[in-house]
Amino acid sequence: MSTLPPLAGGTQGPDALRPLLSTVLDALHEGATRRGGPLPAGGPDTVAARLRDQAGTLLPEHGTGADDALRTLVTALTEGAADPADPLCAAHLHCPPLAVATAADLAASALNPSMDSWDQAPAASTLEDLLTTTLARETYGAHADADALVTTGGTEANQLAVLLARETNRHPAPVRLLVGANAHHSLPRAAWLLGLPDPLTVPAPNGTLDPAALDEALTDLPGPQLVAATAGTTDAGLIDPLPEIADVCERHGARLHVDAAYGAGLLFSARHRAKLDGLTRAHTITLDLHKLGWQPVAAGLLAVRDKADVHALTCQADYLNADDDTEAGLPDLLGRSLRTTRRPDILKIAVTLKALGRTGLAALTDHVVALAHHLARLIDVHPAFELYDTPTLSTVLFRPTGASDARLAAIRRNLLTEGRAVLGRARTDDGRLWLKATLLNPHAQPADLEALLKLVEGHTPR
Helix, strand or coil: CCCCCCCCCCCCHHHHHHHHHHHHHHHHHHHHHHHCCCCCCCHHHHHHHHHHHHHCCCCCCCCCCHHHHHHHHHHHHHHCCCCCCCCCEECCCCCCCCHHHHHHHHHHHHHCCCCCCHHHCHHHHHHHHHHHHHHHHHHHCCCCCCEEEEECCHHHHHHHHHHHHHHHCCCCCCCEEEEECCCCCHHHHHHHHCCCCCCEEECCHHHCCCHHHHHHHHHCCCCCEEEEEEECCCCCCCECCHHHHHHHHHHHCCEEEEECCCHHHHHHCCCCHHHHCCHHHCCEEEEECCCCCCCCCCCEEEEECCHHHHHHHCCCCHHHHCHHHHHCCCCCCHHHCCCCCCCCCHHHHHHHHHHHHHHHHHHHHHHHHHHHHHHHHHHHCCCCEEECCCCCCCEEEEEECCCCHHHHHHHHHHHHHHCCCEEEEEECCCCCEEEEEECCCCCCCHHHHHHHHHHHHHCCCC
């Protein structure tokens, strides 16, 4: 009898996985029970020491066996996790993934197709084509030439957008990137990575890019330009005035990219979709469904208005896309990404879209936006707190009345160290520091928001 460990694929794979999955699920439950809150108590040193003690030797001379290794390490990792499924874990654009999407991700791991040649991913390549076509049409409407590329998230999608602008530029001068002061850090970083001139930062008073300042900047700027607007800022969840920005770009012949990594989830909502008016006028759009899409990481996309722009990514490697294979009808996948080996992240997204439909996704989005408005109302009438502004998406900024920035930062760190709550921090253009609640948990209820405010109030000096 073979002593080799079993594989996840093939007809025997499910039988090998079934008992291991039972172990994993038990360990997830045990770890969450031990943690007892949104994140482990004790702070970095305590958490690290506990994990090292529980993990033991990671490369022993003789293995402990699958059941013991899974039980030990999954329990330890879960006990030491910041759990976005806990309503009091509300710091970042880090969503609790749907069970159906997570189950689909298990199938993707078991099958392990690599999306860089058809002979490694026959059905997955077709599913990716179906999914990207579906999401390109959802983003751009009936635009016949739209396409979408799968990415690891907003950062890779933004980098691809800048790359496509560089590669489609026919002007002898290099493309100059213009970003709002509110833009995600990945955009200026992309210009640096791609050897482009330093980006020009346009003022963003009140957190959104100023179209008049953009118009002035483009008037004085020679050569080709790429303007990057934002639909869902990281700090406050704000949406730039997209129609006005698109008008300015068209007057100056500038290419427009919209980073909608956060805000793209509104596309599924009949109630909130109008907040994205003007989006379809962008040449490229970043989407990220491990935010308002409830997918396990990673689940990003770059939508492209003109699929001809994607030809800039064409790459030839004989062992993956030989000319005679392509001419014989084998799909060429290598030009669909800057990565070679990549997971079929499209499976979990496709399963989720099919399982929930547009109305199901809209219900999730509408719920978390409504939660944000409820939290904002609680803060607005509470004498111990100051509200930054009415939320646009699902982010709420607030601060204890009269607290210094140093005290506010200490409150946040104390809650983290105690394992009681996970809140983010954001500094607005007025220079003040705010606590940030990013509400992405569709199971959270108003009582959870009240509990969160009580925790913060309990750490605020009277």
